[in-house]
Amino acid sequence: MIERVNPPLSKDRNTEARTIIGIIGGTIAQNADGATPGESPSTPFGDASASMQTIAIGQANVLYLARHGPGHSIAPHDINYRANLWAFHEASVSAIVAMYAVGAIADILAVGDIVIPDQIIDYTWGRNGSFGEILGLNHFDFSEPFSPLVRHQLLLSGEKSSRTVHTTGTYGCTQGPRLETSAEIERLRKDGCDLVGMTAMPEAALARELSIPFGSICLVVNAAAGRGDGPIQKRTIQSAIAQGSPNLLDIVGRTVPGLKNSLG
Ligand code: HPA
Numbered sequence: 274m275i276e277r278v279n280p281p282l283s284k285d286r287n288t289e290a291r292t293i294i295g296i297i298g299g300t301i302a303q304n305a306d307g308a309t310p311g312e313s314p315s316t317p318f319g320d321a322s323a324s325m326q327t328i329a330i331g332q333a334n335v336l337y338l339a340r341h342g343p344g345h346s347i348a349p350h351d352i353n354y355r356a357n358l359w360a361f362h363e364a365s366v367s368a369i370v371a372m373y374a375v376g377a378i379a380d381i382l383a384v385g386d387i388v389i390p391d392q393i394i395d396y397t398w399g400r401n402g403s404f405g406e407i408l409g410l411n412h413f414d415f416s417e418p419f420s421p422l423v424r425h426q427l428l429l430s431g432e433k434s435s436r437t438v439h440t441t442g443t444y445g446c447t448q449g450p451r452l453e454t455s456a457e458i459e460r461l462r463k464d465g466c467d468l469v470g471m472t473a474m475p476e477a478a479l480a481r482e483l484s485i486p487f488g489s490i491c492l493v494v495n496a497a498a499g500r501g502d503g504p505i506q507k508r509t510i511q512s513a514i515a516q517g518s519p520n521l522l523d524i525v526g527r528t529v530p531g532l533k534n535s536l537g
Contacts, residue, residue: 292537293334294529295366295485297357299341299472300374301492301518314360317407319353321360330526333533336364340472349449349471355401358479367536368423368486370525371476374514375444376497376505378458379467384509385517387436387524388468388491389427392443393418394461395474402475404482411482418477422535423488430527436520442467444491446474455499469497490524492517
């Protein structure tokens with residue numbers, strides 16, 4: 274039997290002395306540089322994907338979690354999103370920044386570009402996307418899926434980037450683990466999706482259910498199916514990640530102190 278508890282309101286999350294920012298990495302930043310090993314969190318919903326690592330960035334403490342687990346072993350549909358988000362909730366993080374590798378649907382997006390999305394369309398199925406058993410049924414507002422506060426700090430840091438940073442974009446979240454067909458991508462494009470990935474949902478919704486301000490930053494690593502020249506090659510994606518990750522991590526690294534200042 275799972276005990277019913279109330280999550281703290283976001284204003285109660287942090288004290289000035291100890292602001293903790295959560296960062297979720299996936300295909301990008303599979304292992305955070307400079308991280309120290311921490312405990313592997315166990316939650317009422319099962320175990321989180323991996324141990325959470327503590328990193329100091331400026332005056333802020335960061336808790337880093339690799340959503341695909343050690344060695345990128347957990348497929349997008351098998352990730353225990355509830356355990357991951359609950360672990361951040363138990364650690365009383367003040368905000369979360371989530372990083373994603375994505376495919377480009379919109380013509381204006383090029384490989385290596387950064388997108389700070391402002392909307393999501395969810396095409397996933399069968400993923401458990403609520404803490405209802407513990408928190409009770411809650412039809413919370415999700416009109417704007419990303420926190421304006423976290424987005425604002427990401428946008429400020431992005432302004433100093435040498436690479437193109439797109440300040441809006443609709444993230445289409447697909448089930449995976451396979452990539453999409455060209456027809457599926459065309460449908461997403463007609464729906465209004467600018468980029469495609471597999472892991473923003475239910476991550477973003479679970480953070481909202483816990484009242485944790487949540488924002489995301491995406492690195493474009495390929496043209497989505499049917500939008501480039503021929504099949505999507507794994508090595509093209511890997512090389513885009515290798516080339517683009519330092520830029521994305523630089524933006525995130527500069528976002529953390531800004532978040533601490535605005536929250537702490
Ligand atoms: N589709 C879905 N997820 C992705 C892609 C893609 O083309 N590229 C990186 N993540």
